[in-house]
Amino acid sequence: MCGIVGYIGQQKALPIIIEGLKRLEYRGYDSAGVATIGKNEILITRMSGKVAELEKSLPTDLDNGSLALGHTRWATHGEPTERNAHPHIDCEHKIALVHNGIIENYQAIRTKLEQVGHKFTSDTDTEVLVHLVEEMFKYTDDLTDAVRLALKEVDGAYGIAVISVHAPDCIIVARKGSPLVIGIGDGEHFVASDAAALVRHTRNVVYLEDGEVAVLTRDDFTTTTIDNVEVEKTVHEITYEIEQIEKAGYPHFMLKEIHEQPATISDALRGRILFEEGDVKLGGLNDVIDDLRKAKRFIITACGTSWHAGLVGEYMIEQYARVPVEIEYASEFRYRNPIITENDIVWAISQSGETADTLAAVREAKLRGAKVFGIVNVVGSSIARETDGGVYIHAGPEIGVASTKAFTSQLTVLSLITVLMARLRGMSVTDGYKILSDLKNIPEKVKGILDQTDYIQDIAERFSFARNFLYLGRGYNFPVALEGALKLKEISYIHAEGYPAAEMKHGPIALIDENMPVVVIATHDASYDKVMSNIQEVKARRGKIIAIANENDSEIERYANFVIRVPKTLDLFSPIISSIPLQLLAYYIAVYRGCNVDQPRNLAKSVTVE
Numbered sequence: 341m342c343g344i345v346g347y348i349g350q351q352k353a354l355p356i357i358i359e360g361l362k363r364l365e366y367r368g369y370d371s372a373g374v375a376t377i378g379k380n381e382i383l384i385t386r387m388s389g390k391v392a393e394l395e396k397s398l399p400t401d402l403d404n405g406s407l408a409l410g411h412t413r414w415a416t417h418g419e420p421t422e423r424n425a426h427p428h429i430d431c432e433h434k435i436a437l438v439h440n441g442i443i444e445n446y447q448a449i450r451t452k453l454e455q456v457g458h459k460f461t462s463d464t465d466t467e468v469l470v471h472l473v474e475e476m477f478k479y480t481d482d483l484t485d486a487v488r489l490a491l492k493e494v495d496g497a498y499g500i501a502v503i504s505v506h507a508p509d510c511i512i513v514a515r516k517g518s519p520l521v522i523g524i525g526d527g528e529h530f531v532a533s534d535a536a537a538l539v540r541h542t543r544n545v546v547y548l549e550d551g552e553v554a555v556l557t558r559d560d561f562t563t564t565t566i567d568n569v570e571v572e573k574t575v576h577e578i579t580y581e582i583e584q585i586e587k588a589g590y591p592h593f594m595l596k597e598i599h600e601q602p603a604t605i606s607d608a609l610r611g612r613i614l615f616e617e618g619d620v621k622l623g624g625l626n627d628v629i630d631d632l633r634k635a636k637r638f639i640i641t642a643c644g645t646s647w648h649a650g651l652v653g654e655y656m657i658e659q660y661a662r663v664p665v666e667i668e669y670a671s672e673f674r675y676r677n678p679i680i681t682e683n684d685i686v687w688a689i690s691q692s693g694e695t696a697d698t699l700a701a702v703r704e705a706k707l708r709g710a711k712v713f714g715i716v717n718v719v720g721s722s723i724a725r726e727t728d729g730g731v732y733i734h735a736g737p738e739i740g741v742a743s744t745k746a747f748t749s750q751l752t753v754l755s756l757i758t759v760l761m762a763r764l765r766g767m768s769v770t771d772g773y774k775i776l777s778d779l780k781n782i783p784e785k786v787k788g789i790l791d792q793t794d795y796i797q798d799i800a801e802r803f804s805f806a807r808n809f810l811y812l813g814r815g816y817n818f819p820v821a822l823e824g825a826l827k828l829k830e831i832s833y834i835h836a837e838g839y840p841a842a843e844m845k846h847g848p849i850a851l852i853d854e855n856m857p858v859v860v861i862a863t864h865d866a867s868y869d870k871v872m873s874n875i876q877e878v879k880a881r882r883g884k885i886i887a888i889a890n891e892n893d894s895e896i897e898r899y900a901n902f903v904i905r906v907p908k909t910l911d912l913f914s915p916i917i918s919s920i921p922l923q924l925l926a927y928y929i930a931v932y933r934g935c936n937v938d939q940p941r942n943l944a945k946s947v948t949v950e
């Protein structure tokens with residue numbers, strides 16, 4: 341949520357900033373801006389709209405410096421207008437600041453600063469930060485100290501970068517709650533909200549932790565706490581390739597990511613299956629096997645699509661490992677005084693590893709004495725670093741705002757955790773082997789579904805004018821109904837609801853008429869017969885049925901208007917398989933409606949504010 345990029349080095353800074361902002365646009369894309377240091381004053385260019393617009397309107401005389409900051413915004417306080425775009429500057433135009441996060445006590449600070457003469461020009465919470473830094477120059481003439489003093493006044497979350505004519509050869513960065521990564525080059529340093537903005541320039545990065553302030557110069561960087569205690573930082577290496585964050589010929593990242601799933605599911609399995617033992621090996625859980633053995637209850641916490649994966653996890657783990665599981669929205673868990681008892685284990689699922697509510701839920705659970713494990717995609721992210729153990733899903737960078745490949749990789753990892761837990765609790769080698777053999781075939785089966793893209797595209801075209809959609813599923817496929825509906829509303833702005841098929845009778849059935857498309861996941865599993873009855877109830881009310889059904893099911897054709905075929909799997913893997921056609925359906929409907937698939941309105945990929 342909001343992307344920050346900063347550069348100090350030997351090269352022209354602005355092309356690096358603009359390229360970095362484009363890579364971070366998935367974090368927010370309603371306005372953008374840059375700041376450089378001119379002759380004794382800060383120069384800024386800001387616009388509402390996308391980074392490409394900003395790039396076109398950059399004045400040429402801004403283009404010479406080797407130090408700059410940039411920002412792409414997802415509005416929290418204040419409309420997405422030019423005056424609210426970052427960077428923000430102080431009264432004298434000597435200091436510029438970009439911010440990701442929310443300053444909760446900004447109103448009180450603003451009032452105080454206005455009383456002593458500061459003039460505000462935006463409606464944002466962020467602007468108080470830059471005026472606070474300016475104010476602190478009354479007490480110090482050192483920019484880093486001024487930033488430290490300012491940060492001590494604020495409540496809330498921030499990742500910030502600051503430049504000033506008072507110290508024209510450095511960038512000051514600080515973090516509390518919002519991610520920042522420093523890139524280390526040769527005679528140059530970078531800062532960004534996400535390593536994707538740096539990977540073209542350097543692979544060596546340092547992750548800033550909460551409460552840390554760093555000073556970047558061309559040749560060096562130093563990190564201290566907000567109280568000015570020096571901190572030793574470890575340099576990490578970014579492992580992914582630049583191609584992974586490009587579209588590779590696909591029109592959208594989302595389509596590329598849908599098509600990557602046979603490979604990403606294989607990557608989530610690689611080196612983790614022990615066939616002969618009917619078991620799995622998960623390196624990140626090796627040291628906590630005893631805790632897992634003793635676990636009396638799992639609490640899974642997450643947001644959005646990751647929450648849907650967690651719901652499938654609940655069904656899998658309870659069925660096979662017989663461990664009671666509760667699934668909680670992180671935003672609810674963190675504030676509702678949850679009960680954590682001895683031997684409870686909390687699992688946080690997050691693609692980005694930076695979602696503010698999930699991170700706060702992790703911290704809350706730790707505070708209450710729980711062991712907390714992560715199921716995370718982004719290596720080195722905050723949740724990955726702050727949990728006591730966990731499993732990376734290895735899906736590679738996911739750029740499309742609507743999550744696709746991360747979801748199926750989360751399900752794959754949850755399947756492995758299910759087998760691990762079940763084997764710890766008495767499942768036989770043979771049963772473990774059977775499950776793992778079926779799991780191993782999933783990537784091939786996903787490929788088969790992707791081959792039906794043309795047919796799904798055809799269905800999408802027919803329904804692209806629908807105003808509402810209903811998604812129904814039971815058992816393992818109830819979470820898939822939720823996820824299918826979420827995908828459609830996120831990217832096509834069609835109202836869609838996911839429901840447990842039987843619950844339809846308690847409300848949504850009132851909506852069904854000949855104009856209502858109803859997607860029913862009707863694979864041949866334990867609840868097949870019940871789902872068929874639900875289909876007939878829809879048919880009786882002339883709803884248009886799009887069924888996801890197994891290849892050998894001829895019965896379904898009598899009731900459904902369209903049938904998308906998927907191969908048979910064990911019930912617990914049905915969500916991986918069934919979600920693929922729903923991703924494609926949502927994608928093509930959005931394309932037919934002319935929507936911006938990768939950057940849907942009002943959304944952001946990584947929600948780092950609560």
Ligand code: G6P
Binds near residue numbers: 691742743
């Ligand atoms: C945002 C994204 C969703 C994602 C959710 C949770 O809403 O648009 O795609 O599922 O955040 O994100 P996380 O990174 O924690 O999985």
